[in-house]
Amino acid sequence: MTTTPTRQRPLSDAAFETAKTLLPGGVNSPVRAFKSVGGGTPLFLQKAKGATITDIDGHDYLDYVLSWGPAILGHAHPQVVEAVRETALNGLSFGCPTVLENLLAKAVIDRFPAMETVRFVSSGTEAVMSAIRLARAFTGRKKLIKFEGCYHGHADSLLVKAGSGVATLGIPDSAGISPLVAQETLTAPFNDLEAVMALFEAYGDDIAGVLIEPVAGNMGCVLPMNGFLQGLREMCNAYGSLLIFDEVMTGFRVHSGGVQTLYNIAPDITTLGKIIGGGMPVGAYGGRADIMANVAPQGTMYQAGTLSGNPLGMAAGLKTLQLLEAPNTYETLDANAKKLVAGMAGLCEQFKLPHSTQQVGAMFSLFFVEAPVHNFADVCKTDRAFFNQFFWGMLNRGIYLAPSPFEASFTSVCHQQAEIDATLNAMEDTLRSVVI
Numbered sequence: 001m002t003t004t005p006t007r008q009r010p011l012s013d014a015a016f017e018t019a020k021t022l023l024p025g026g027v028n029s030p031v032r033a034f035k036s037v038g039g040g041t042p043l044f045l046q047k048a049k050g051a052t053i054t055d056i057d058g059h060d061y062l063d064y065v066l067s068w069g070p071a072i073l074g075h076a077h078p079q080v081v082e083a084v085r086e087t088a089l090n091g092l093s094f095g096c097p098t099v100l101e102n103l104l105a106k107a108v109i110d111r112f113p114a115m116e117t118v119r120f121v122s123s124g125t126e127a128v129m130s131a132i133r134l135a136r137a138f139t140g141r142k143k144l145i146k147f148e149g150c151y152h153g154h155a156d157s158l159l160v161k162a163g164s165g166v167a168t169l170g171i172p173d174s175a176g177i178s179p180l181v182a183q184e185t186l187t188a189p190f191n192d193l194e195a196v197m198a199l200f201e202a203y204g205d206d207i208a209g210v211l212i213e214p215v216a217g218n219m220g221c222v223l224p225m226n227g228f229l230q231g232l233r234e235m236c237n238a239y240g241s242l243l244i245f246d247e248v249m250t251g252f253r254v255h256s257g258g259v260q261t262l263y264n265i266a267p268d269i270t271t272l273g274k275i276i277g278g279g280m281p282v283g284a285y286g287g288r289a290d291i292m293a294n295v296a297p298q299g300t301m302y303q304a305g306t307l308s309g310n311p312l313g314m315a316a317g318l319k320t321l322q323l324l325e326a327p328n329t330y331e332t333l334d335a336n337a338k339k340l341v342a343g344m345a346g347l348c349e350q351f352k353l354p355h356s357t358q359q360v361g362a363m364f365s366l367f368f369v370e371a372p373v374h375n376f377a378d379v380c381k382t383d384r385a386f387f388n389q390f391f392w393g394m395l396n397r398g399i400y401l402a403p404s405p406f407e408a409s410f411t412s413v414c415h416q417q418a419e420i421d422a423t424l425n426a427m428e429d430t431l432r433s434v435v436i
């Protein structure tokens, strides 16, 4: 047994104490607070470059969170930073159309053929919230099906997960949500076509849409089983409901054209966020032109935003998408992630740890569970106490994994052989210290 090094972070500790007097819980988004790994001082960052982040105490960490997804080129890519700088010199926000919006819209539509037109917003939450309003406007129906363990931002009707049972009516997951709103959200287990079929049989003519993370990322990375997404497509066709792919996380991450291109399934509406803004706050929703024609001012579904299509966000997103076009980007991302995950699985075997890995392109999860993971219930079997020890062991050795067993980890083009080796060495050392 080796002992775990502890990184002293006095400046971070002090900053967190101050933050807690000013911000609820000391943070502006809950998962940053490390509550799922037993609390403690979160990382307070000073700067980031490539695959490395630096905290205000001067410690470096190899980053597998990447701003929760956007930084697929690594942090502070010089050409993205320069695009933002140049754009900023001409003004930060106009509230008038700019040519940059056309350019980013064209770049998105070229990569996502099922998006015939697109509307830019300022976050993933806004994108999904608007997409479901659009589905209701287009179909004239009220209900929505979502999947247990999938996160779609914090809009009221989406903060609902399943209770037990197939046709469970929505129960809000957060205080402050009207049960009347939550009731319109039906839930099914991920990868369970029969449960979805049962919901369609019960409520089919009132189901506006089926909303899904086509590769789930917000319960850890969970892949769709063979035929699952195709089955949803067919049921939606049969019942006249819209299929909505929430690719806020997976868009430009698993493939330049998202999960829908990788699996060759065309949704009716797609939502994007994270990478599309290259680190700036941008989201988007788009889809079939006849559906999108309902969005104001072309149609009667109202949705607006003072900072929507903001020039800095458009410039950062456009440059990011252009740089991702370099030859073999996604092949290399996938190959490197596979090497890392295979190395992690190998170490788990060496230390006789129950484990299951999932990976697609530049996203992956290592679950400490006995059996393969296909849905949220499987994920919940993870050994949380062990995950905590593993997380802190890695952090203290300079590896920042997602601070929750229910989050996917990400790689960037800067995560290459040297970074993989460093990560696996830290993991071996961590397991030596925590596995008895």
Ligand SMILES: *Cc1c(COP(=O)(O)O)cnc(C)c1O
Pocket: 123, 124, 125, 126, 128, 151, 152, 153, 154, 213, 217, 218, 246, 247, 248, 249, 273, 274, 283
């Ligand atoms: C992150 C995320 C959202 C919410 O995006 P925000 O920009 O945080 O509002 C929605 N859906 C999915 C799948 C996400 O991963």
